[in-house]
Amino acid sequence: MPFLRFSGFLKEDLAPLIPDIVRNFAKEAEVEEEIVKVELVSSTYLTDMPSYVEILMFQRVQEKHDRIVTTLDALLVENGFEQVHIYFVILSPHLYYKKGKPLTGYLIK
Incomplete structure (x- = not known):
C-alpha cells in the first residue's frame, strides 16, 4: 500500500x-x-x-496529491507517454x- 495501477501500457515500455x-x-x-505496489492491468477495451494510472492510497493534503501527479506525469512525458490520465482512488x-482488523490508527503525513 499504496497501489499504482497502470493500464494501456506495454510491459516492455x-x-x-x-x-x-x-x-x-x-x-x-x-x-x-518497499510498500509501494505497482501493477500493470491488462484489459480488453x-x-x-x-x-x-490509478493510484489507490489514503488521503493526503491536496498539495501532496498535486506533487505526486506532477512528478509522475513529468517522468511519463519524458519517456514518451504524453496523454496519460492520472487519478486517485482514496481509501479509508x-x-x-x-x-x-481495520487500520484505524493510521497516521497521515
Whole structure:
C-alpha cells in the first residue's frame, strides 16, 4: 500500500521506468519504497480509452496529491507517454483491513 495501477501500457515500455516511478512516488508521498505496489492491468477495451494510472492510497493534503501527479506525469512525458490520465482512488483506513482488523490508527503525513 499504496497501489499504482497502470493500464494501456506495454510491459516492455513500462518495466524499465518502475524503479524511478517507485522512488519518486515514495519521496513525494513520504512512504517507504518497499510498500509501494505497482501493477500493470491488462484489459480488453470495448471503447477508445486513454492510458491511465490509478493510484489507490489514503488521503493526503491536496498539495501532496498535486506533487505526486506532477512528478509522475513529468517522468511519463519524458519517456514518451504524453496523454496519460492520472487519478486517485482514496481509501479509508477504517475500511482497509489487515488480518481482519481495520487500520484505524493510521497516521497521515
